[in-house]
């Protein structure tokens with residue numbers, strides 16, 4: 001067994017771990033990045049990149065169909081779409097990302113990392129060899145999340161797809177059942193429907209995407225139905241089993257669904273099993289609670305940090321990378337003695353936006369773009385809330401596509417007259433979102449927003465309509 005010393009050890013080389021290590025090195029420290037599978041993590045190989053690569057061609061075809069005069073074929077060339085997806089995952093080869101990390105001065109160490117003492121990580125490689133790493137300053141846990149399966153009788157014994165299989169498949173299933181109407185469920189239901197599968201989406205709530213404003217799930221449900229997806233809403237799955245021609249689901253109302261594949265998309269939990277956290281009084285399987293500079297609560301000495309999905313704060317790649325930048329910089333600042341105590345909110349050393357200004361895009365058609373708080377969340381936070389909800393019907397949207405339909409809603413904190421939440425649903429609204437994020441992070445007074453004049457004719461004119469509907 002060998003022992004090596006670094007200033008910082010990062011466990012987990014997903015997008016978050018990569019950023020934490022890179023920022024620590026940029027701050028003048030040495031860093032090791034420990035990875036059990038592929039450098040680049042879930043996002044690069046089985047999540048964000050392949051799922052968006054599967055969705056984008058279908059969106060382009062739908063966009064062409066909304067415009068007379070644009071030549072468009074009958075269906076997608078599935079083989080070409082899957083081949084392009086393979087390019088985006090670098091054929092599941094992480095050599096490029098390892099090269100990037102090493103080029104950035106990070107030591108990449110392959111194997112499963114476990115906390116084995118204060119500032120100490122033991123790494124077991126695939127060949128069984130073990131090495132111990134010690135950190136002069138900090139250990140950062142960036143181990144991400146793993147899928148959860150509900151306790152439905154028969155499910156655990158039945159071969160199913162998780163998001164990994166659904167983003168890396170090389171054949172289009174004839175019939176695909178999808179369990180779960182969250183973001184993974186709706187995105188992958190639409191991706192495979194547009195690639196030719198007959199898709200049934202089983203949703204336990206009244207609408208998919210239930211944690212957004214209500215109109216979001218209703219409009220996305222309409223979009224999925226337009227692609228031939230059958231939606232079963234308010235559905236309870238009682239039993240799952242393997243049958244001769246695939247997988248069968250039996251619902252509480254007696255309905256039976258038989259599909260060639262079943263995608264289970266019922267959520268994820270932080271990856272803290274088999275990590276040694278119990279050595280420090282923390283419970284395996286639970287999120288690591290952190291402060292805004294990433295220090296894990298309840299561990300003496302302030303040497304254990306975490307960022308990304310494992311913290312349960314904002315399980316999105318961009319937000320995890322933002323937290324990782326704060327963590328890497330805060331560790332470097334503390335090592336240099338320039339930070340003692342807690343960092344200032346909204347300084348570069350704190351991920352303050354996690355609390356009130358997390359943006360997310362759901363890449364369905366129609367797209368969903370959301371930032372901040374829903375009206376319900378704002379009320380629960382005790383704010384004096386006013387909501388403005390309008391159709392997206394402006395010159396820019398009607399030029400963008402024939403029959404453009406969409407909605408926008410704005411949640412205003414009347415006490416401070418600032419935006420606290422924005423939701424857009426419609427074709428190609430994703431790029432509208434950053435303006436909303438800036439308005440919320442900058443706490444731009446609504447009367448000043450009036451002077452941010454949207455260019456004509458763009459879909460951004462919806463901002464003017466929202467402010468007019470508010471009364472300006």
Ligand SMILES: Cc1cc2nc3c(=O)[nH]c(=O)nc-3n(C[C@H](O)[C@H](O)[C@H](O)COP(=O)(O)OP(=O)(O)OC[C@H]3O[C@@H](n4cnc5c(N)ncnc54)[C@H](O)[C@@H]3O)c2cc1C
Nearest residue numbers: 012014016036041042047048113143144308309315316317
């Ligand atoms: C299908 C799907 C689509 C998604 N699409 C989007 C999207 O479009 N946009 C978006 O913002 N988010 C999206 N997400 C969420 C996004 O994938 C995660 O938020 C992001 O990957 C989190 O990054 P992370 O670095 O925290 O974790 P991960 O990407 O999960 O990386 C963690 C890494 O740690 C490694 N690891 C774990 N335990 C150990 C250990 N003990 N020792 C060594 N290594 C270990 C793992 O092998 C992995 O490589 C999607 C998720 C899914 C499932």
Ligand SMILES: NC(=O)c1ccc[n+]([C@@H]2O[C@H](COP(=O)([O-])OP(=O)(O)OC[C@H]3O[C@@H](n4cnc5c(N)ncnc54)[C@H](O)[C@@H]3O)[C@@H](O)[C@H]2O)c1
Nearest residue numbers: 150180181182183184185204265266267268315361362363
């Ligand atoms: N575009 C994006 O930003 C994007 C895309 C995909 C995933 N993600 C992230 O990845 C994470 C995982 O996504 P997800 O969709 O798996 O989780 P999720 O928590 O968003 O959704 C899971 C859904 O499954 C439902 N469910 C649970 N048990 C069920 C059952 N027995 N029957 C039917 N439905 C059941 C839940 O009610 C919920 O609606 C999320 O944090 C998500 O934000 C983000």
